[in-house]
Amino acid sequence: MTTSKSPAAAVYQIDDLLRFMVQKEASDLHLKPMRPPLLRLNGRLIPLKGAPLAPDHLEGLLRGLLTERQLHSLQDNLAVEFGYSLKGVSRFRGTVFFQRGTLGACFRRVPFVFPTLDEWGLPDVLKEVIHLKQGLVLITGPTGSGKSSTLAALLRLILETRLVHIVTIEDPIEFLLSDVKGAVTQREVGADTPTFAMALRNALRQDPDVIMVGENRDLETMSTTLTAAETGHLVLTTLHTNNAAQTIDRIIDMFPSGQHAQVRQQLSEVLRAVISLQLVERADGQGRVAAVEILRDSPRIRKLIKEGNITELHEEMEKSVSYYSMQSMNQSLAALVINGTIRKETALEISSSPSDLDLMMRKFFFSAGAGDAPGSEGEMPSDADYSRIHRLLEIERHYEDLQARHDQEVQEREQQIRQLQEELQQQREAAGSWEEKLQAGEVERKKLARTVEALRTEYETKIERLQSRIRELSSEGAGTGSSRGGIFRRS
Numbered sequence: 001m002t003t004s005k006s007p008a009a010a011v012y013q014i015d016d017l018l019r020f021m022v023q024k025e026a027s028d029l030h031l032k033p034m035r036p037p038l039l040r041l042n043g044r045l046i047p048l049k050g051a052p053l054a055p056d057h058l059e060g061l062l063r064g065l066l067t068e069r070q071l072h073s074l075q076d077n078l079a080v081e082f083g084y085s086l087k088g089v090s091r092f093r094g095t096v097f098f099q100r101g102t103l104g105a106c107f108r109r110v111p112f113v114f115p116t117l118d119e120w121g122l123p124d125v126l127k128e129v130i131h132l133k134q135g136l137v138l139i140t141g142p143t144g145s146g147k148s149s150t151l152a153a154l155l156r157l158i159l160e161t162r163l164v165h166i167v168t169i170e171d172p173i174e175f176l177l178s179d180v181k182g183a184v185t186q187r188e189v190g191a192d193t194p195t196f197a198m199a200l201r202n203a204l205r206q207d208p209d210v211i212m213v214g215e216n217r218d219l220e221t222m223s224t225t226l227t228a229a230e231t232g233h234l235v236l237t238t239l240h241t242n243n244a245a246q247t248i249d250r251i252i253d254m255f256p257s258g259q260h261a262q263v264r265q266q267l268s269e270v271l272r273a274v275i276s277l278q279l280v281e282r283a284d285g286q287g288r289v290a291a292v293e294i295l296r297d298s299p300r301i302r303k304l305i306k307e308g309n310i311t312e313l314h315e316e317m318e319k320s321v322s323y324y325s326m327q328s329m330n331q332s333l334a335a336l337v338i339n340g341t342i343r344k345e346t347a348l349e350i351s352s353s354p355s356d357l358d359l360m361m362r363k364f365f366f367s368a369g370a371g372d373a374p375g376s377e378g379e380m381p382s383d384a385d386y387s388r389i390h391r392l393l394e395i396e397r398h399y400e401d402l403q404a405r406h407d408q409e410v411q412e413r414e415q416q417i418r419q420l421q422e423e424l425q426q427q428r429e430a431a432g433s434w435e436e437k438l439q440a441g442e443v444e445r446k447k448l449a450r451t452v453e454a455l456r457t458e459y460e461t462k463i464e465r466l467q468s469r470i471r472e473l474s475s476e477g478a479g480t481g482s483s484r485g486g487i488f489r490r491s
Contacts, residue, residue, distance in 0.1 A: 164209035331386035
């Protein structure tokens with residue numbers, strides 16, 4: 001694939017190539033003999049249309065860019081890095097090197113105006129770094145993953161919000177920082193200081209609050225970095241590692257084996273965060289977006305580092321999304337897929353554990369049904385932030401728990417209703433039996449009443465007869481003139 005336009009094929013000029021690179025919004029320009037210039041666009045290396053670069057012509061172009069000191073460095077080290085600016089266009093980080101006995105070069109575009117954390121699309125939790133007073137923050141990732149841009153965005157935010165002095169040590173200086181609320185001193189290795197380690201030792205005497213080390217390349221620099229973080233400074237630096245666990249291992253392995261326990265102890269005390277970046281092509285083809293892994297210094301993380309249980313860091317990050325806003329690279333990739341920012345196939349290609357990522361996404365889409373992007377209306381959070389996805393899954397889990405609890409309660413209530421219905425039926429049956437008994441008793445009562453009435457009538461009749469007989473006998477006694485005056489008279 002080639003671009004539609006390019007500078008004239010017959011003669012190439014470095015400044016023209018760099019302007020064309022900025023016009024096309026390429027990240028890198030590659031120059032090598034016997035090939036046309038190549039641009040890296042959205043992660044792909046694309047050759048320009050035109051004639052190949054002649055070795056002598058390319059060497060003349062490259063040597064013309066270098067100062068006398070840089071030429072000596074190229075001669076001594078067979079490679080040299082430097083900063084280069086085109087007024088009103090951009091800054092560039094250049095690297096000139098020998099390959100197959102001839103000179104080649106690579107230029108990285110470093111814009112004068114670089115994106116903020118929000119424009120860069122990074123999770124909001126990264127902004128908490130700027131409030132740290134001391135400790136070590138590591139920005140990691142492969143070449144071209146956005147480490148320098150992220151570091152520059154953090155430093156600019158610190159300068160805008162805090163009254164501090166920042167000292168940067170870079171090789172070469174990439175993003176130009178200006179004093180705002182805070183003050184900044186930028187030193188370039190080779191031009192302002194011989195080495196990273198020497199500049200870092202000197203920086204401790206320059207009253208810094210924040211120190212930025214462009215890259216930790218050797219044991220001496222790393223040892224001094226850890227010491228600076230221990231002595232009350234906030235130190236930000238970068239490493240070429242792909243994830244947090246690999247970063248911790250790389251730092252420990254820099255030191256002799258006899259010092260590993262001591263280094264783990266130091267790291268457990270000074271490490272504040274590891275931010276690992278990978279740039280992934282967007283689903284719409286409009287550039288790339290950063291996937292972000294975040295490790296923070298929770299008590300559990302500190303304990304794992306101190307004890308050397310580095311393999312457990314990944315699991316702890318994935319479990320600490322809610323409380324500490326950590327996330328693994330897979331979780332960030334899953335968030336980008338779920339939000340429709342990148343394609344699932346792209347995420348699986350990037351992931352170091354594609355099977356785990358595939359399972360994670362299947363779980364979400366199965367749970368979410370239609371897979372709508374989470375988030376509240378009006379919010380503009382980072383698509384790479386897995387915490388929103390985690391909150392949605394937590395809400396769903398709580399809903400499922402409530403639904404299960406509701407179903408259980410409904411079942412218990414239905415069982416209680418059935419029991420009450422059975423008891424009511426039993427009571428009704430018992431009441432029916434008593435009703436029959438009552439009815440039988442009532443019949444018996446009436447029968448007894450009739451019997452009593454008959455007996456009463458009979459006795460009343462008998463009494464009446466007796467009384468009549470008595471009256472008769474009394475009358476007979478009176479008629480005969482008996483001296484007794486009747487059978488009931490006293491003598």
